[in-house]
Amino acid sequence: MSTLKDIGAELGLSVATVSRALNGFPEVSAKTRARVRDAALRLGYQPNRIAQRLVTGRSGMVGMIVRIQPDMSADPSFFETLTGLTAALAARDVDLVLAVDRDDDPVAPYARMLEKGMLDGFVLNAPVPDDPRVAFLRTRGIPFVLHGQTTGPADYPFYDIDNATVSGDQVSLLTALGHRRLALLNGEARLAYAAERARGFRAALASEGLAPVAVIDGTEAPPESFGYTEALALLTGRHGPRPTAILCATTLIAAGVLRAARDLRLAVPADLSVMAHDDGLPRNAGSTPGQTLSVTRAPLREACVPLANALVDRVGGVPVEKLQTLVRASVVVGDSTGPAPLL
Amino acid sequence: MSTLKDIGAELGLSVATVSRALNGFPEVSAKTRARVRDAALRLGYQPNRIAQRLVTGRSGMVGMIVRIQPDMSADPSFFETLTGLTAALAARDVDLVLAVDRDDDPVAPYARMLEKGMLDGFVLNAPVPDDPRVAFLRTRGIPFVLHGQTTGPADYPFYDIDNATVSGDQVSLLTALGHRRLALLNGEARLAYAAERARGFRAALASEGLAPVAVIDGTEAPPESFGYTEALALLTGRHGPRPTAILCATTLIAAGVLRAARDLRLAVPADLSVMAHDDGLPRNAGSTPGQTLSVTRAPLREACVPLANALVDRVGGVPVEKLQTLVRASVVVGDSTGPAPLL
DNA sequence: GACTGTCTTCAAAACGTTTTGAGCACGTTG
DNA sequence: CAACGTGCTCAAAACGTTTTGAAGACAGTC
Numbered sequence: 001m002s003t004l005k006d007i008g009a010e011l012g013l014s015v016a017t018v019s020r021a022l023n024g025f026p027e028v029s030a031k032t033r034a035r036v037r038d039a040a041l042r043l044g045y046q047p048n049r050i051a052q053r054l055v056t057g058r059s060g061m062v063g064m065i066v067r068i069q070p071d072m073s074a075d076p077s078f079f080e081t082l083t084g085l086t087a088a089l090a091a092r093d094v095d096l097v098l099a100v101d102r103d104d105d106p107v108a109p110y111a112r113m114l115e116k117g118m119l120d121g122f123v124l125n126a127p128v129p130d131d132p133r134v135a136f137l138r139t140r141g142i143p144f145v146l147h148g149q150t151t152g153p154a155d156y157p158f159y160d161i162d163n164a165t166v167s168g169d170q171v172s173l174l175t176a177l178g179h180r181r182l183a184l185l186n187g188e189a190r191l192a193y194a195a196e197r198a199r200g201f202r203a204a205l206a207s208e209g210l211a212p213v214a215v216i217d218g219t220e221a222p223p224e225s226f227g228y229t230e231a232l233a234l235l236t237g238r239h240g241p242r243p244t245a246i247l248c249a250t251t252l253i254a255a256g257v258l259r260a261a262r263d264l265r266l267a268v269p270a271d272l273s274v275m276a277h278d279d280g281l282p283r284n285a286g287s288t289p290g291q292t293l294s295v296t297r298a299p300l301r302e303a304c305v306p307l308a309n310a311l312v313d314r315v316g317g318v319p320v321e322k323l324q325t326l327v328r329a330s331v332v333v334g335d336s337t338g339p340a341p342l343l
Numbered sequence: 344m345s346t347l348k349d350i351g352a353e354l355g356l357s358v359a360t361v362s363r364a365l366n367g368f369p370e371v372s373a374k375t376r377a378r379v380r381d382a383a384l385r386l387g388y389q390p391n392r393i394a395q396r397l398v399t400g401r402s403g404m405v406g407m408i409v410r411i412q413p414d415m416s417a418d419p420s421f422f423e424t425l426t427g428l429t430a431a432l433a434a435r436d437v438d439l440v441l442a443v444d445r446d447d448d449p450v451a452p453y454a455r456m457l458e459k460g461m462l463d464g465f466v467l468n469a470p471v472p473d474d475p476r477v478a479f480l481r482t483r484g485i486p487f488v489l490h491g492q493t494t495g496p497a498d499y500p501f502y503d504i505d506n507a508t509v510s511g512d513q514v515s516l517l518t519a520l521g522h523r524r525l526a527l528l529n530g531e532a533r534l535a536y537a538a539e540r541a542r543g544f545r546a547a548l549a550s551e552g553l554a555p556v557a558v559i560d561g562t563e564a565p566p567e568s569f570g571y572t573e574a575l576a577l578l579t580g581r582h583g584p585r586p587t588a589i590l591c592a593t594t595l596i597a598a599g600v601l602r603a604a605r606d607l608r609l610a611v612p613a614d615l616s617v618m619a620h621d622d623g624l625p626r627n628a629g630s631t632p633g634q635t636l637s638v639t640r641a642p643l644r645e646a647c648v649p650l651a652n653a654l655v656d657r658v659g660g661v662p663v664e665k666l667q668t669l670v671r672a673s674v675v676v677g678d679s680t681g682p683a684p685l686l
Numbered sequence: 687g688a689c690t691g692t693c694t695t696c697a698a699a700a701c702g703t704t705t706t707g708a709g710c711a712c713g714t715t716g
Numbered sequence: 717c718a719a720c721g722t723g724c725t726c727a728a729a730a731c732g733t734t735t736t737g738a739a740g741a742c743a744g745t746c
Contacts, residue, residue, distance in 0.1 A: 001460065003732060014696045019734060029694060049461055050397045051732035054701050059393060061440075068426060083411060083443040095461065097404075098441040100426040117344065118392055118438065346702060357726045362704065372724060394702035397731050 002043040010039050022047075061095045062311055064123040065109045068102040077300050080281055081125060081147065084304025092312040094120075107136040114142065120315045123147065123307060127192045145311040145323070147303060150192055157310040157323030161298040163193045164200030166329050169296055170247050170275045171204035173331060178340035179245040179273060181213050183234050185227055185257065187249040189217035197249060197277075213243040218253070227256025235264055235272070244340045248276040254293055258336070269338030277329065292334035298327060345386040353382050365390075404438045405654055407466040408452045411445040420643050423624055424468060424490065427647025435655040437463075450479040457485065463658045466490065466650060470535045488654040488666070490646060493535055500653040500666035504641040506536045507543030509672050512639055513590050513618045514547035516674060521683035522588040522616060524556045526577050528570055528600065530592040532560035540592060540620075556586040561596070570599025578607055578615070587683045591619040597636055601679070612681030620672065635677035641670060 004015040004022075011018070013036070021028045021036035022045075028036075039045075053059050064085070066078060086096050097119065101109040110133060113119055121143035124133055131150040138156070146158040167184070174182060184201045187194035198215050205212055216230050227248060235242055248254040254276035258268060266272050268291065280299030310323040347358040347365075354361070356379070364371045364379035365388075371379075382388075396402050407428070409421055429439050440462065444452035453476060456462055464486035467476055474493040481499070489501040510527070517525060527544045530537035541558050548555055559573050570591060577586055591597040597619035601611060609615050611634065623642030653666040 005732075015733080016697075016735080017695055020695095023734085027694065032694080046458060046460055048397075048732050049459060050393055050402060051701090052734080054391075054393045054397050054703090054732080055734045057701075068422065079411065079443065082441070083445070086442050095440050097438050098425070099429050100422065102426070115389060116392060117389055348702075358703080359705080359727075360725055363725095366704085370724065375724080391702050394731090395704080397702080397733090398704045400731075 001048070002045050003048070004045075006043060007036060007039045007045060010043070011035055058120050058315065059118050060093060061097050061119055062089065062121045062123060062315075063097050063099065063110075063113050063119045064125070065099045065101055065113070066125070067106070068100060077279060077281065078125075080279075080300045081304060084301050085123060085308055088305040088308030089312070092308060094308070094312055096123075106132055110136060114140065121145070121311050123311060128190050129192050129195055131192070143311065143314040145307055145314060147307055148191075148193055149196075151195075154324060155320060157314050157320055159303050159306045159310060159325045160193075160327075162326050162328050163196035164203065166277055166296045166298075167197045167200030167247065168204040169329070169331050170277075171201060171208070173294070173333070173337065174245045174247075174273060174275065174340075175208050175210070177273065177337065180210060180340065181241055181243045182210070182245045182247060183213040183239070183243040184215045184247045185218070185230050185249060185253050186215060187218045188220070194218065194249065201247065213241065214239040218249060223250055223252035224256040224259075227253035228260045229256070231257040231260035232264070235260060235266065243272075245273040245275065245337070248274065251276045251278050251293060251295065254336075258291065268336050271341055273337040273340070275337055278332070291336055294334040294337040295332050296329040297332050298329035302327075344391070345388050346391070347388075349386060350379060350382050350388060353386070354378055401463050401658065402461050403436060404440050404462055405432065405464045405466060405658075406440050406442065406453075406456050406462045407468070408442045408444055408456070409468070410449070411443060420622060420624065421468075423622075423643045424647060427644050428466060428651055431648040431651030432655070435651060437651070437655055439466075449475055453479060457483065464488070464654050466654060471533050472535050472538055474535070486654065486657040488650055488657060490650055491536055492539075494538075497667060498663060500657050500663055502646050502649045502653060502668045503536075503670075505669050505671050506539035507546065509620055509639045509641075510540045510543030510590065511547040512672070512674050513620075514544060514551070516637070516676070516680065517588045517590075517616060517618065517683075518551050518553070520616065520680065523553060523683065524584055524586045525553070525588045525590060526556040526582070526586040527558045527590045528561070528573050528592060528596050529558060530561045531563070537561065537592065544590065556584065557582040561592060566593055566595035567599040567602075570596035571603045572599070574600040574603035575607070578603060578609065586615075588616040588618065588680070591617065594619045594621050594636060594638065597679075601634065611679050614684055616680040616683070618680055621675070634679055637677040637680040638675050639672040640675050641672035645670075 004018045007013075007018045008015045013032070017028060017032065018036050021033045022040060049060060082098070089096050097113075099109055099113055103109055110122065122137060124131070124144055125147045127134070127146050127148045127150045129151045134146070134150050134156060137144045144156065146156060146160070149158050149160045171182065182205065184198065186198055189195070194217065201215065202212060214234060219226050231246060233239060234246065246257050248257060254274055257274050261268050261272050261274070268274055275294045278293070278295035278297040280297060280301060306325050310325070314320070314323055347361045350356075350361045351358045356375070360371060360375065361379050364376045365383060392403060425441070432439050440456075442452055442456055446452055453465065465480060467474070467487055468490045470477070470489050470491040470493045472494045477489070477493050477499060480487045487499065489499060489503070492501050492503045514525065525548065527541065529541055532538070537560065544558065545555060557577060562569050574589060576582060577589065589600050591600060597617055600617050604611050604615050604617070611617055618637045621636070621638035621640040623640060623644060649668050653668070657663070657666055
């Protein structure tokens with residue numbers, strides 16, 4: 001491992017000049033810069049990150065804590081996020097330190113990682129309404145970025161899709177097709193995004209003068225079987241009049257709904273329209289051959305780069321207001337939606 | 344953040360003395376040590392890891408790279424390992440830096456992480472026969488530890504269960520019950536442990552003068568459906584005479600086998616004995632109510648502490664020979680095994 | 687030839703720790 | 717009293733980088 005001193009000795013320059021040459025400072029002459037660059041390449045110079053960090057006071061590492069669910073499997077979207085985040089952070093020369101925790105106290109693992117003083121900030125995923133982690137990190141003054149939003153004023157960097165509008169767009173599409181009885185199979189109620197979806201669903205229906213047939217919160221059961229079970233209940237009239245359209249928080253839930261429709265000999269979309277939100281994970285698709293879902297789509301993958309950049313920029317002192325991104329999911333019409341059946 | 348200098352100033356001592364007092368060096372008087380400890384506590388002193396590492400030349404971080412499978416979900420055992428490893432490493436004051444990679448070249452991500460010079464070593468999981476990562480890290484002189492083993496001389500630290508004996512113990516139990524026609528539904532052939540299981544299976548049968556009915560390599564399909572499909576094939580005689588006992592690489596495969604037996608109206612264990620290896624993950628069990636599997640059991644969880652310690656010790660210079668652990672799985676007899684049916 | 691300014695470079699300090707080599711105070715031994 | 721250990725402490729160097737403040741070289745202007 002060669003150092004700045006080695007390069008300096010080789011070229012008869014001081015370490016200061018070598019450092020500035022490599023870091024692109026303007027006050028070093030073009031000729032010297034070229035010589036230094038060349039020597040650095042020749043000697044295989046790699047800056048010692050530890051030394052860099054000692055002097056800059058930054059660790060160049062950010063943390064992410066993933067909570068283990070009771071059934072010991074993690075959030076299905078977790079790997080996609082992890083892959084994208086490590087790559088996007090690496091592009092900014094930042095490493096991701098991962099911790100896994102099954103603590104009851106949601107902030108305890110953050111406190112633990114913080115007291116070692118090794119982290120510049122955190123990525124928070126799967127926010128819940130009024131997330132305690134936000135309050136904790138805010139009082140400590142630690143930079144962080146949310147994938148999603150919590151309730152209350154968003155005085156933090158985040159990247160989120162407009163979940164209320166996701167439901168609104170789905171409702172618009174379906175009511176335009178004549179549907180009047182809609183139900184929502186939502187995500188887990190403890191998650192902030194599910195609350196937004198429900199809110200948007202109710203608001204969009206209300207603006208058409210309609211009331212929801214049902215809003216059913218997700219469970220910890222596998223999403224496909226949740227969709228299957230609840231769709232059976234809905235379609236056999238256990239929640240009142242049978243809905244003509246079912247909105248699903250995920251494509252996996254939709255797969256269960258389609259299976260239930262098949263079992264009940266209901267044609268999609270002739271008897272029932274099904275719509276879902278699609279996070280773009282390949283594993284979630286294709287389970288219903290011959291049927292392309294109508295969806296709102298916002299690939300999870302696209303969140304990673306903005307998330308990584310927002311966090312790194314926040315650590316670098318960029319004001320919060322410039323680091324808030326709310327994107328609107330696109331609507332992709334497949335063949336699982338059609339005109340409402342005549343009653 | 345208070346420093347050694349702060350403590351020294353407070354007490355009228357040099358930083359050298361403070362450092363030695365806190366690090367338990369013998370040449371500091373008991374009285375001074377007590378005063379220093381007290382002041383450190385009072386000032387909330389936390390050693391600056393970056394500075395420590397600059398001078399010791401160690402980063403205090405080790406890496407683990409998890410490969411994304413084609414279907415974008417990870418090794419099911421991955422989270423268990425991750426949880427345990429982070430905890431066990433934390434106990435030795437070491438952080439785990441995780442990278443996710445879907446590179447075609449298995450060593451490329453290691454090279455990438457290495458050139459940044461931030462890592463003291465690696466944890467290698469899911470080894471394949473003649474693992475190229477082992478060759479790569481060996482030539483680079485980077486410490487690493489294997490969860491499992493590769494083929495060839497084991498000149499590296501590892502923690503592994505004796506997979507040949509796993510099969511041997513299962514075969515012994517079943518042949519003692521009179522079984523003569525055994526089949527093995529193995530793990531994926533590309534994994535080193537599966538090769539060992541197959542080898543042990545064949546050897547144990549051979550020593551009884553028997554030949555296997557079939558050894559079927561696992562696929563990338565979900566294990567339960569792999570077990571179901573292949574068990575149907577075996578039990579309907581598609582591989583020759585129907586086996587009276589099926590060995591399964593995992594409890595999930597066994598769940599599929601039990602489902603196939605149910606569908607074929609075969610009683611377990613009257614008509615068919617089923618055995619599996621159990622890695623102790625809760626999610627894998629319980630899917631067959633009223634039936635407790637006969638298994639060899641070696642909880643994955645128990646590997647983490649020895650793995651972490653072996654790696655940290657190796658980084659600290661402990662010779663390889665002292666860091667190799669081969670454990671034997673215990674045999675737990677449930678009610679899925681019984682005397683061989685009369686033919 | 688002195689003064690000013692610009693461009694380029696340098697020596698040194700700083701970050702917080704560990705470790706080396708030396709030194710002081712004290713008591714023991716010859 | 718000299719010599720010698722022993723127990724404790726300290727100043728300083730080292731790790732490799734960034735950054736500060738100063739200064740050398742050179743040209744242009746009066």
